[in-house]
Each structure stands twice: as structure tokens, then as C-alpha cells.
Amino acid sequence: MKDDMKIYWNLYFNKFSNDKIMKQKHNPLREYVAEIIDGPIIDIGCGQSALLLEFSGSEKFIYAIDNEQEQLDYLSKRLLNQPKFTITNWSFLKLNFPDEAIPQNIYSLIILSNILHFFSLQKCKEIIKDITNYTTSGSLIYIEVHSDKFYANNPENPENNLYYKHYFNVDDLNNIFIEIEFERIYLAEIEKKDSIEDKTFVSDWLDEVIRLCDVPVNEINNLKKNYLKDKSQSDLIAIFKKK
Ligand SMILES: C[S@@+](CC[C@H](N)C(=O)[O-])C[C@H]1O[C@@H](n2cnc3c(N)ncnc32)[C@H](O)[C@@H]1O
Numbered sequence: 039m040k041d042d043m044k045i046y047w048n049l050y051f052n053k054f055s056n057d058k059i060m061k062q063k064h065n066p067l068r069e070y071v072a073e074i075i076d077g078p079i080i081d082i083g084c085g086q087s088a089l090l091l092e093f094s095g096s097e098k099f100i101y102a103i104d105n106e107q108e109q110l111d112y113l114s115k116r117l118l119n120q121p122k123f124t125i126t127n128w129s130f131l132k133l134n135f136p137d138e139a140i141p142q143n144i145y146s147l148i149i150l151s152n153i154l155h156f157f158s159l160q161k162c163k164e165i166i167k168d169i170t171n172y173t174t175s176g177s178l179i180y181i182e183v184h185s186d187k188f189y190a191n192n193p194e195n196p197e198n199n200l201y202y203k204h205y206f207n208v209d210d211l212n213n214i215f216i217e218i219e220f221e222r223i224y225l226a227e228i229e230k231k232d233s234i235e236d237k238t239f240v241s242d243w244l245d246e247v248i249r250l251c252d253v254p255v256n257e258i259n260n261l262k263k264n265y266l267k268d269k270s271q272s273d274l275i276a277i278f279k280k281k
Contacts, residue, residue, distance in 0.1 A: 062088070074098075078145055079147040083153030085109045089149055095120070095122030103131050104133075148178070150181050154183050179215070179280075180275075227272070232271065247261075
């Protein structure tokens with residue numbers, strides 16, 4: 039992880055309580071909890087997963103997967119503050135997905151929240167095809183991705199897909215989840231302007247980056263201008279159910 043992201047996640051951990059991040063997360067899984075079938079849950083690229091925090095009292099076996107140990111440590115510290123948390127049914131695995139295979143199981147729920155946009159559309163197709171082998175009838179797959187309306191998406195820019203490899207539309211999701219195998223049971227497009235709180239957080243983060251990383255002032259001013267401008271976050275959230 040680059041130093042600026044280390045600082046970002048550390049600040050996120052210290053500034054935002056579990057309650058805050060759970061309330062802030064648009065979480066349609068709550069509506070389907072009662073119909074989650076038997077079998078473990080896995081969150082791939084979990085970070086400090088607000089979605090997993092809501093399963094802290096669950097008796098299911100839960101795998102939290104991330105390629106950064108710091109993020110797994112932050113998540114486990116957050117879980118220790120959750121009521122009814124029992125560590126015995128949790129596994130925190132540092133793993134570089136999809137190059138390293140996830141544990142061989144049939145999962146009841148697979149969470150891919152804010153991770154697929156780091157892969158090309160073709161790679162996402164391969165990932166979902168492969169992940170289908172870890173599901174059975176009734177398994178749910180939760181997807182959250184940046185949409186093509188996300189503020190950073192500019193197809194005219196030759197460097198558009200250097201960081202985020204793909205910005206999704208609904209057809210992309212329908213194409214990677216083949217209709218004969220999956221039913222889409224939930225879809226939402228969230229468009230939102232950053233709140234003052236969001237902007238304050240980003241400003242504090244950049245101040246920390248300046249303080250700790252010795253970034254030239256003009257570079258940081260550009261970063262601030264870019265990050266703090268009035269921009270529109272835009273994400274697609276979908277839940278697919280294996281037929
Ligand atoms: C943007 S955060 C999303 C965190 C969380 N899923 C959420 O939606 O709030 C992306 C997370 O995925 C992890 N990550 C990125 N690439 C990964 C990979 N190839 N394998 C596993 N984890 C990855 C990052 O370390 C980071 O914690």
C-alpha cells in the first residue's frame with residue numbers, strides 16, 4: 039500500500055466509529071439476511087468492512103480477505119468493539135485476489151464491495167465465472183462498483199483507466215452475471231455530492247500526508263484542489279442470487 043493510503047486508512051480508523059460507518063453505508067443486505075442460506079460468508083477486499091461489522095454476532099463462519107495486513111488488523115480491532123462478537127468463527131486472511139485462491143467452500147454470501155473497479159471488464163467476467171464455482175442455488179453475491187458517472191471517469195483521457203480499470207453501467211453487470219445462472223434481486227445507483235464532513239476528512243488526510251511524507255507544497259495544493267472540488271460520487275450496488 040502506498041504511504042498516502044496507509045495514512046488514509048489509519049485516519050479513517052481513528053476518526054470514524056463502527057456506528058458511524060455502518061449508518062453511512064447503504065446496506066441492502068439487511069433486507070435479505072433472513073434468506074441467507076447455510077454456508078460461510080466471504081468479503082473479498084474487505085478493508086474495514088461496514089457490511090461485515092453487521093455480521094459480528096452471526097454464528098456463520100466468516101472470511102475477511104484483504105491484501106493489506108493493516109486493513110485486516112483495523113477490521114479485527116473494530117470487531118472487538120462489537121457486541122456479541124465471537125472471534126472463533128472468523129478468519130482474517132491476507133491474500134492477493136484473484137491471483138491467490140480464496141478458501142475452497144460453498145459460500146452463502148460473497149461480498150465484492152469497491153474492489154471490481156480495480157480490474158478490467160474482461161477480468162471481472164473471468165472473476166465472476168470462477169467465483170460461481172464457490173456458490174450453490176440461493177447463494178448471494180453483493181457487488182458495489184464505481185459507475186460510469188463517477189467524477190473521475192473521463193474516457194477522453196488516455197490515463198482514464200490507470201487507477202480504476204473500469205467504470206460500470208448496468209449492462210456491464212448484467213453481462214458478467216449471466217442470466218441463466220443468476221437472478222438480479224437488487225439494483226441501486228447512488229449519486230451523491232461530498233458532504234462537508236467528507237471534505238473535512240479528505241482535507242485532514244491531505245494535511246497528514248504533507249506532515250508525514252514531505253510532499254512539495256505545490257503538489258499538495260494541486261491534490262487539495264482536485265480532491266476538494268465539488269464532485270459527484272456515483273456507484274452501482276447490486277445483489278445477484280444464484281439460480
Ligand atoms: C476501496 S477499499 C473497499 C473496502 C470495503 N470493501 C468497502 O467497500 O468499504 C478496497 C480494499 O480492497 C483491498 N484490495 C485491493 N486490491 C485487492 C486485491 N487484489 N486482493 C485483496 N484485497 C484487495 C484494499 O487493500 C482495500 O482494503
